[in-house]
Amino acid sequence: MTTPCLTIKNMTMAYGDFIIQHDLDFTINRGDIFIIMGGSGCGKSTLLMHLIGLQRPAKGDVFYGEESLWQAEHQTRQRILQRTGVLFQTGALLSSMTLAENVALPISEHTRLDSLRISEIVSYKLALVGLAGFEDYYPSEISGGMQKRAGLARAMALDPEILFVDEPSAGLDPVSAKLLDDLICSLRDNLRATIVMVTHELASIFAIGTNSVFLDPETKTMIATGSPKQLLAKSRDPKVIRFLTRGETEIHDETKT
């Protein structure tokens, strides 16, 4: 039962003339926990910007189901994107609002709930990410890792179908990182959401990733795609193996046929 949820077709991303990645072609299926991986600065966050409608591709397109994101009118694009939630690499909480107001923002925008119900939902979402009791704190008053988690709470506020997260566990201690992985897994299971995640954490990659794409900064394109475990077992590309083993193992020759 693999229905494509997000299809990236022949996409090139660039800042002006400076090409970041070219010829990206892959599919994210419904229910996947899809990992975008690659070395620092290879364009993972940039790829995310293209998927969530913030940056127009230099070439190619992104399809949500059958619908093209970048051919569409502004209104249609807004409607498509309403089904998504995004956690930015920096958290991107609105610094002039408390955590509760931040999480409540998308809820009050897109639903007609009364304020009591909204504040209940907000407390529930904050509790999910381990921030119960921090409703009235401002983003500047909590740590970087906590801002990350609050950002996640805001991204999940509307129970999105597709959740994009940029390095959720960077800046978290190992236990919280594990909890966050579990949370993301259970989100997928309970809400039948699709997760698109940028991460460097090998533990998370192998623990929860069901599919992935590997971006290479030198050739500026994707050099592998597939489930991370399979990639580790089957891939013959030294760069992929080096990444997935933290450079500790050399390429195993027995996989060569």
Place this chain on the structure above:
Amino acid sequence: MTDSVPCEINVSRKEHTLKAAIAGDWVLGAEPPPLEAVLAKLGDGSDIKRLVFSTETLGRWDSLLMTELIRLVDYGAKQGIQVDTTTLPEGIQGLLSLVYAVPERAGARRQEMRTPWLEIIGKGGLRIVKDIQALMVFIGETALSGFALMRGKARFRSVDLWMNIQDCGPSALPIVTLISLLVGLILAFVGAVQLALFGAQIYIADLVGLGMTREMGGLMAAIIMSGRTGAAYAAQLGTMQVNSEIDALKTMGFEPMEFLVLPRILALIFIMPLLCLYADLMGIVGGALVTVSFFDVSLVEYLNRTANAVHIADFFIGIVKGGVFGVLIALSGCMRGMQCGRSASAVGDAATSAVVTGIVFIVIADSLMTVMCNRLGI
């Protein structure tokens, strides 16, 4: 600490091998021997195939030695010479292998190019054109969100509107009081010196009243607010840009133009006329202070004279001007903020250019409106 031993590099060659003996303390602050002599020996026309090092007498070392070594190794590699680093101390070898572990990204390093003056002028011209285009687009977008507001469709938090009104209204009163009082005083003094020659001190009231209501009140309030609020708007929006907060708003389905820009513009449109009125009154008070205490005119006389000279229309002109200035200040502040780049210095630049743009707009608009009033005879 012992005195440092001067650093030196001595080369000796044996057949096709050049041996570089590195000695002394290579620490930052020391004067390194020029490397050019060594490089020249490796350069074109030499038959050296291999470069080895010896470091028996090397003392302390830090980044100084590393940078010089990297230069040597890079140069050697370019000339096709085999550089043997295995005789270097382990620490240096480790650092060198780190340096060369990640190959330099092709295209990532920015090239510096000398630009001919014609190109500089051309680029400057293009930048101005782009700036004007951006301004037009921004005005268009603002107008669109204004229409959305009128149809009751614009979405922003009313809290934000009230906060902005609080920020640019009551909080600005002290500085507006100070400046407009001073301007009133100055107008009165300057005028009085001339008018006293004819014994016409009473006309100071006309001068101050008309000057403040028609021109100076609005202008002073506008210039204060452009430094105070226009810059603040640019800095706030710029910082939000840096923190990806504006991106986050977009992904949540908000229009930043409605959510962020509209409440700011509305706040200034609402507040500026009131501030103008307040500045006018303060100026008149300032004028009264001077006239009553130095020029032998009673307060009642002064106020009577003012009431005769200044009509409602004069106040009205000032207030209209204030509203226009409010729009201009908010526009330039918000525009520079939304255009802000993604670094701390970009936020500073945005605030600076918001003030500059704002004041330029204000001056242009003021001249136009004054000429218009003059022609229309109001």
